Amino acid sequence: MRSAIVAxxxxxxxxxxxxxxxxxxxxxxxxxEEFNAGRFxxxxxxxxxxxxxxxxxxxxxxxxxxxAQAYLILDDPIAAEDSYLKLLKADxxxxxxxEKDPIDLVYLSKKFTATPIFTPHFRAGGNVSLxxxxxxxxxxxxxxxxxxxxRPGFQFGGGIDWNIxxxxxxxxxxxxxxxxxxxxxxxxxxxxxxxxxxRQTWFDVPLYVKYRDNLGKxxxxxxxxxxxxALVGSSVELFLDNLSPSLGSQVPTDGPNEKVGYKRxxxxxxxxxxxxxxxxxxxxFIFADVRYVAGLNNLVNAEENYQGENGGYSQNIARYRWxxxxxxxxxxxxxxxxxxxxxxxxxxxxxxxxxxxxxISKEDN
Amino acid sequence: xxxxxxxxxxxxxxxxxxDTASNIEPPDDSFFTKFYGNEGDQEGVDxxxxxxxxxxxxxTTEEVNFGxxxxxxxxxxxxxxxxxxxxxxxxxxxAKDIILTNDNxxxxxxxxxxxxxxxxxxxxxxxxxxxxxxxxxISYNNGTSPTDETANSITQISDGFIVAGSTNNLDVxxxxxxxxxxxxxxALFVRLFDDLTVYPSIWKEALGPGSFDEAIKVxxxxxxxxxMFTNSDKPNLxxxxxxxxxxxxxxGEGNAANDFLLGQAGSNETLSTVAFSPVESxxxxxxxxxxxxxxxxxxxxxxxxxxxxxxxxSDIQVQKTLAIDLGxxxxxxxxxxxxxxSGFYILANDKSTGAQNFYLTKIDNSGFVVWDDAVIFGGExxxxxxxxxxxxxxxxxxxxxxxxxRDGETKxxxxxxxxxxxxxx
Numbered sequence: 001m002r003s004a005i006v007a008x009x010x011x012x013x014x015x016x017x018x019x020x021x022x023x024x025x026x027x028x029x030x031x032x033e034e035f036n037a038g039r040f041x042x043x044x045x046x047x048x049x050x051x052x053x054x055x056x057x058x059x060x061x062x063x064x065x066x067x068a069q070a071y072l073i074l075d076d077p078i079a080a081e082d083s084y085l086k087l088l089k090a091d092x093x094x095x096x097x098x099e100k101d102p103i104d105l106v107y108l109s110k111k112f113t114a115t116p117i118f119t120p121h122f123r124a125g126g127n128v129s130l131x132x133x134x135x136x137x138x139x140x141x142x143x144x145x146x147x148x149x150x151r152p153g154f155q156f157g158g159g160i161d162w163n164i165x166x167x168x169x170x171x172x173x174x175x176x177x178x179x180x181x182x183x184x185x186x187x188x189x190x191x192x193x194x195x196x197x198x199r200q201t202w203f204d205v206p207l208y209v210k211y212r213d214n215l216g217k218x219x220x221x222x223x224x225x226x227x228x229x230a231l232v233g234s235s236v237e238l239f240l241d242n243l244s245p246s247l248g249s250q251v252p253t254d255g256p257n258e259k260v261g262y263k264r265x266x267x268x269x270x271x272x273x274x275x276x277x278x279x280x281x282x283x284x285f286i287f288a289d290v291r292y293v294a295g296l297n298n299l300v301n302a303e304e305n306y307q308g309e310n311g312g313y314s315q316n317i318a319r320y321r322w323x324x325x326x327x328x329x330x331x332x333x334x335x336x337x338x339x340x341x342x343x344x345x346x347x348x349x350x351x352x353x354x355x356x357x358x359x360i361s362k363e364d365n
Numbered sequence: 366x367x368x369x370x371x372x373x374x375x376x377x378x379x380x381x382x383x384d385t386a387s388n389i390e391p392p393d394d395s396f397f398t399k400f401y402g403n404e405g406d407q408e409g410v411d412x413x414x415x416x417x418x419x420x421x422x423x424x425t426t427e428e429v430n431f432g433x434x435x436x437x438x439x440x441x442x443x444x445x446x447x448x449x450x451x452x453x454x455x456x457x458x459x460a461k462d463i464i465l466t467n468d469n470x471x472x473x474x475x476x477x478x479x480x481x482x483x484x485x486x487x488x489x490x491x492x493x494x495x496x497x498x499x500x501x502x503i504s505y506n507n508g509t510s511p512t513d514e515t516a517n518s519i520t521q522i523s524d525g526f527i528v529a530g531s532t533n534n535l536d537v538x539x540x541x542x543x544x545x546x547x548x549x550x551x552a553l554f555v556r557l558f559d560d561l562t563v564y565p566s567i568w569k570e571a572l573g574p575g576s577f578d579e580a581i582k583v584x585x586x587x588x589x590x591x592x593m594f595t596n597s598d599k600p601n602l603x604x605x606x607x608x609x610x611x612x613x614x615x616x617g618e619g620n621a622a623n624d625f626l627l628g629q630a631g632s633n634e635t636l637s638t639v640a641f642s643p644v645e646s647x648x649x650x651x652x653x654x655x656x657x658x659x660x661x662x663x664x665x666x667x668x669x670x671x672x673x674x675x676x677x678x679s680d681i682q683v684q685k686t687l688a689i690d691l692g693x694x695x696x697x698x699x700x701x702x703x704x705x706x707s708g709f710y711i712l713a714n715d716k717s718t719g720a721q722n723f724y725l726t727k728i729d730n731s732g733f734v735v736w737d738d739a740v741i742f743g744g745e746x747x748x749x750x751x752x753x754x755x756x757x758x759x760x761x762x763x764x765x766x767x768x769x770x771r772d773g774e775t776k777x778x779x780x781x782x783x784x785x786x787x788x789x790x
Contacts, residue, residue, distance in 0.1 A: 134384055135391050141399040141438075141446045189776070190403040226381065242770050244404050246429045251772040269381060298384040302392065306788035313722075317398055318744020318767050326392070328384060 024050035028059050031066055040070045044079075060090045065105075072104045080108060085345055088114040092283065092343030095215070113348050115166050115214075116341040123289065124156035125335030129179045134298055134326040137305060138185075139317060145186035151197065153179040155333055157204075166214040171223065175204040179331060191243040194321060199257070200264075200329075201233035206272050206293075219285075222275035227293060229268040234261045238320040253320060263304045263324060270295045278339060285339040295328035302326070391443065395760065396788040398742075399444040400769060400776035402426050407436055409764040409777035410460040410751040415493055416469055418442055418757055422764055423463040423473055424777045426451055433457040435475050435487075436777065437495050442756070444779060450495040453477075458487060461530075462518040469493060474516040474528050477502065486516040488528055488561055501561040503553075505534040514553060515579075518639075522585040525558040529593070531579035538571035539618060545576045545599070552580035552595045554617060569617035574624070575599030577606065582639040584650075589615040590623075592674060594639045594652060602626050606633040608652055608668060612676055623676045627668050627684065632658045634666050637699040638752070640709060646730045647682060648672045651709050655697035656686050663691040665699055665713055667732055683732035689739070691724065692716035700752040704784070708735055710761055712753035721747040723765055725786050740786035746773040759784050 027050050031043050047063050055063055064087035071080035084105075088094060096109035128150040138144070159173030178201055185194040208225025240253040274291030305324055308314040316322045382388070401407060401422060409424040419439050426436035434453040440446055452458070457478035464472050471491040476484040486503035505512045512534035520527050530553045535542040538551050551573030556564035572578065575597040584592045590612055597609035605628075612623025628634035636654040649671040656666035669683035691697075691713055700712040708729045715724035722743030727735040742748070746768025754762045760783050767778040783789050 134386050134389055135393070137392060137397075139398055139400045141401055141440060141444050189400070240770050242772055242774055246404060251770060251774075253771040271381075294383075296381060296383045298389060303789065305392075306396075306398070313740075313742045315744055318746065318748070318769050319771075321400065321769060323398065326384075326389060 024054035024056075024059060028055070028062055028066075031063065035066055035070060040074050043067065043070045057090055061087055061094065064090060068108065069102060069105055072108060081111065081347065084108055084112055085347065088112055088345035092116075092341070092345055093280075111347055112345065113166075114343050114345040115163050116343050117163060119161040119163060119169070119339055119341045120158065121160070121287070121337050121339040122156075122158045123173075123175075123287075123335040123337030125154065125289075125333055125337075127153045127155055127177060127179060127331050127333035129153060129181045130330040130332070131181050131183065131325075132295065132328040132330055134328065136325050137300075137323045138325070139321045139323065140188055144188050147184045147186075149182040149184060151180035151182050153177065153331075155204075155335065159206075161210060167211055169210045169212070170207070171210050171225075172205065172207045175202075175206070177202045177204055177331075177333075179329065181329070183325075188240075188321060189242075191245055192321075193241040193243070195237075195239040195241075196322060197237040198260075199235050199237075200231055203230040203232050204228070204293075205230075208272060208274075212278065217280045219278040219280070220275065221278060222273075224273045225271075227270045227272050229270055229293075229295075231261070231264050231266055231268060231299065233259070234264045235259050236322075238316060238322050240320045240322075255319070258316070259309065260324070262309060263301055263307075265297060265299050265301050268295060268297050268299060283341065283343070285341070287337050287339060289333075289335045289337065291331075291333045291335070293331040293333070295330055297328065298326050299329055300324060300326045390790070392788075392790075393443040393445075395790040396782050397444045398778065398780045399440070400767065400778055401438050401440075401446070401449070402436065402777050405429070406775040407777040408460070408749075408751075408766040408775055409779065411463045412752065412754055412762060412764040412779065413463055413465040413471065414754065414756060414762075415439075415465065417493075419447060420756070420762065420779070421463065421465075421471060421493075421495075422777060422779055423460050424751065424764070424766070425458060425460050426777075431455055433459065433478075435460055435473070435489075437471075437473075437491070438777065439493075439495065440779065442758070442781075444781065448495060452489065452497070453487075459484070461516045464519055464521060466490075466521050470498060471495075472519050472521065472526055474519040474530075476515045479511065483511055483513045484515050485511070486514050486528060486530060486555070488516075488519065488526070488557060490561060499561040501557060501563070503528060503555050505532060505537055507534055507536065517580060518582045520583055520585070522556075522591075523588065525556065525564070526561070527583040527585070527591070528555045528557065529553070529580035529583045530555075532571060534571075535573065538573050539569050544573045548573060548576045550577050550579060552578040552593065552597070552611075554580050554583045554591075554593055554613070556617065567616050569613075572611065572613075572619050574609070574611075574619075578609070581636045583613070584639070586674075591617070592650075593619070594636060594650075596636050596654075597626070599626070602628045603630040605631070606635055608634055608636045608654065610670070610674065610676065610680075612674065623674075625676045625678075625680075627652070627681070629656060629666075629686075632656050635697055637697070638701050640701040640703055642669060642709075642730075643703050643705070645705075646703055646707055646709070649682065651701050651703065653699045653701040653709075653711060655691070655694075655699060655713070657697060661693070662717070663694050663697050663713075665689050665691070665711060667701070667711070667728070669730075669732060683730075685732050687711070687726070687728070687732075687734060689713075689724070689726075690717050692718070694721060695747070696721070696749050698750055700750060702753050702755055704755055705759065706784070710753050710755065712750050712763060714750050715741065716747075720745055721749060723748060723750050723763060723780075725753065725761070725763065725782075727786070736786065740782070742780055744768060748778070756781065761786060 068083040092114035155177035157175030161169040206227035210223035212221030276289035278285040516530035607628025751764035
């Protein structure tokens, strides 16, 4: 009995809603017919009820679009502006263009923008690091074979773009990244080999200027900037292989990871360049981003390079024949993320209509 | 205002400039640790700075089927190898000392190990590129049985060289075997002409006032007077081992008047090295060695003597232990060199913390330790010093032997540090 009552109540509300929706669609159709017939005065009152409570968002956009045009014709610029602002609130991505919209609406649109002031995003992905050796610092008094190997790392974090206009923005991020690389050396004492795996934890704060396309579902972008990078942790895994072919012996020396953060420069700087594409999903975006970060400074704290953690002579020099090169670290990352634009439809103070004229001229040509 | 912006821009550009090999000096030019040698074990014993600024390292390398060979490595001031050569036959050779002669040759001495208890002495003169100019072997027989001769140093004199060492052939010294009871070893000081031919027999080659005597170094003061610095257990100062300074005449013969002991009663004072003290540090000699009571920790013992010796206590400018606990070292060895500025660098084996390491410190001209903390170099294995030298740029060079890796394979090691003993410019 109780379930039957609930079902009846739900059916009532569904039908009411459907009826309202159907009615407002008819109202919108009627309003369009009135507009096309040149009867503008009655349109606002015709749409009022549905604007207050009946339109879907898409219908709302069409209704305010119609109203803005009607008020422009009726020479009521204040009401027209109000309608256009509400249109933008319903669809912040709406852009009036001379190609598809009446010219007076295009002019009106130039008084407004819905471009977000701030656009936050989150990102995560993988990276590989490239060692840029400045000076080789080792125990070998002769050249040895050397091979730098990629190792996978990952990064995650968030950022925010401060939008200067529809295309240009200044962005900043806070990222945690884990980077790693491997160096293989051969020809030590003729036959011996050495492997060094370094793992690093970074706290990166990139700042950049970004240019992006602002139309379409897929919007490419590119950016360049600088980054402050705090190397908050670093450890090495070392391996020395003592091969004696004439004796037929092989003695490996290995051990646990060792913290070498004290040998590293804490605060570092880099240049970055990157790009990717935004893909529009509803009002938001997902994106794929490729970034190259070029480390600018030597990551090695030269004062500590020969020292162990206790300040004495490093035991790794005799144990693994390892001191540590001077190097910069570049990084290539691929990230995927989510952007939620904080749309802010608003009237702008300085209106630039020259561009409209340019666009019209182009169209005519 | 505009200028302020320009400064700010320039500052920003400088701040964000890239560190490259062109704007960061290669640290190896100023300091490094390098290991020399290929497969097998190598040892570093001594080094000299050549007139062209290169450094020639002297030690041994062990090669399959050849045993230990003498190993000479010429390096640049940044440690990179210019050339390396080995010398020796199928017996073990044990490197002892190398010097640069005043006519720019290399002269070196080594022991040839015929058996573990019987050695001969090999003397070589080489050109600066390692080519052999002359060689000689010093050996003696007791009847038909070869005796044991070992070298400690080679010194250039006016007409050749004097090799200092010791022998268990007690008949070499004047008077033959009529030494003290239980005599085991005599100081040996073989004089050679410049081409390494042996001096006529007028030169007495051995001396043995104690039952144990070994010559560490012989210095020519004048054609008629040579200073011989030895270890001896001859009577007085309780009969243990002490430094013994002996004046030798033009024929190598000592006399009781030119003879005095330096040391402490109740402990062995074993001389390792004789360094020349320049005028600015008080012209004379710095004698450095180890003071140790058997079974207890070693300490560094130094004696600074004036240049013109009277062979009595008036010669002593400084005589002291440095109050350093070196632990019970298996190879009690000290090396010293005068700093061009002032004072002396002292290098010793240190086993106070387990493994044997290099211990480097500096003393002033009065024998007081200058550095707040000594500098320790080494790894988990037992490392052993060779010698310390001051390089032309004022930095410190140290040659020795490191045990490397889990298996402790030994490598000839050269360390270059600044004048404070640090890996800094």
